[in-house]
Amino acid sequence: MSEFFKAELKDRFLEYALERNDYFQVQTLYDEFLRPNYSLEYAQKLVQEIQTYDPNLLDIMSGNGMDIFMLASTPNTEDFLDEGGFMNLYVKEEEKWDTFLGQLSGTPKLTKEERELLKKNTPDLKREKVMLVGLIVAVTISFLFTLVSIFKETFLEPEYVPADEFERKMNQLQEQYILENEKMQRELENAQRVLDSLQE
Incomplete structure (x- = not known):
């Protein structure tokens, strides 16, 4: 899966959490966005990446033998999405690479x-x-x-x-x-x- 698609999915997970006012299972995200092409473990991996980036974006509870079982949005979720979310981070990273590669090419284009x-x-x-x-x-x-x-x-x-x-x-x-x-x-x-x- 491309980094672009992963960033888009993470934003969708956060938007879904923001729309709900209660806790919900990771299984719900899997059913909503990833079934049948990906596994439940992949949904958990994406939630883990969100948690690794910023532990305050989602309120996560463990249970049922799983580290990530129930999720809910936090006040930081909305702020993060308003700033562009993971898609904005992806775009900024791409721009940085474009700038870096442009500098590596060395010779600026003549007008x-x-x-x-x-x-x-x-x-x-x-x-x-x-x-x-x-x-x-x-x-x-x-x-x-x-x-x-x-x-x-x-x-x-x-x-x-x-x-x-x-x-x-x-x-x-x-x-x-x-x-x-x-x-x-x-x-x-x-x-x-x-x-x-x-x-x-």
Whole structure:
């Protein structure tokens, strides 16, 4: 059961006690609010949590072999509910967590004016990004031309050569491919480093 639902149930227990002018059993709360999905022990647990939070919210009598048997409201019950009850406590706790998590995120969100001012003051950054994109496109095109060239030489323009010459040529093409691949890998790593430095 969520903390929200538990807070709501505790408030309902207190409201029910406030509506009555006499003592009543925990069983009544169970029958009224929790049957059949939860147990009587769960109702007792919620009353115990109310008691732990503030012993003056309910007048509790033991009996019939149970620590919590009969309940009644107290003058503090109405005051507590008027202040918002357990739901108000839940909301305040959630707000505290939201504030805490907001502070942890660290970077405050920029306003629209601040973002526009930042854009105006960073034309160099735009130019560097355009240059970086151009470099990546050039590397990609170069890589594609190399692949097409290797594919064309290997499959589309076959030359009838002796087996040892063919093997030598294949090794040469493989070495060329590896060298081109390493070169492009270095260029991409350089481009990535430039991109990372721009994002910092």
